[in-house]
Amino acid sequence: KREMEEALRSLGFALLLAVFLVYAVMAAQFESLLQPFLILFAVPLAGIGAVFGLYFSGTSLSVPALLGTVVLAGLVVNNAIVLVDRINRNRAAGMETDEALLEAGKVRLRPILMTAATTILGMIPMTGWVAGFGSAEGAELRAPMALVVIAGLVVSTLLTLFVIPVGYRLLANFAPASRD
Numbered sequence: 001k002r003e004m005e006e007a008l009r010s011l012g013f014a015l016l017l018a019v020f021l022v023y024a025v026m027a028a029q030f031e032s033l034l035q036p037f038l039i040l041f042a043v044p045l046a047g048i049g050a051v052f053g054l055y056f057s058g059t060s061l062s063v064p065a066l067l068g069t070v071v072l073a074g075l076v077v078n079n080a081i082v083l084v085d086r087i088n089r090n091r092a093a094g095m096e097t098d099e100a101l102l103e104a105g106k107v108r109l110r111p112i113l114m115t116a117a118t119t120i121l122g123m124i125p126m127t128g129w130v131a132g133f134g135s136a137e138g139a140e141l142r143a144p145m146a147l148v149v150i151a152g153l154v155v156s157t158l159l160t161l162f163v164i165p166v167g168y169r170l171l172a173n174f175a176p177a178s179r180d
Contacts, residue, residue, distance in 0.1 A: 011066035046156035053151025068148030
């Protein structure tokens with residue numbers, strides 16, 4: 001039991017370190033301190049899905065589930081970056097904020113959905129849900145990770161497509177003259 005607690009604590013630290021490093025890289029890339037926070041807001045959205053997925057499946061939090069959260073954090077941040085980068089490019093091209101948001105949503109919807117769908121479909125065999133695919137020995141160890149990624153990605157993809165543009169619009173209201 002003590003070893004499990006230590007492993008969970010280590011993975012929790014790894015997740016926090018990953019989020020910090022992602023923030024630092026994005027702050028340098030976007031030359032902004034606010035936009036990376038907006039992008040990282042997608043991580044708690046994914047957490048909502050992961051928690052619901054674990055709860056409704058009756059799966060307990062474990063080391064593989066926490067590994068899934070680390071993977072999930074990277075995936076959902078990528079979707080948010082794709083959207084925010086397109087909005088920034090539109091604004092740099094002279095579009096008004098609302099026009100830039102709508103165009104970015106239209107243009108990036110398909111790539112975001114395709115990325116999420118292929119990841120979800122790729123994780124399904126790891127769950128052991130499909131007889132003959134991934135249901136061999138050890139599936140009970142892989143299933144929590146896959147479940148966290150699938151549930152978190154479904155919820156975060158849907159919420160990110162609405163929350164990130166709204167958050168960007170709010171940031172644009174507070175800092176209209178800057179890139180934030």
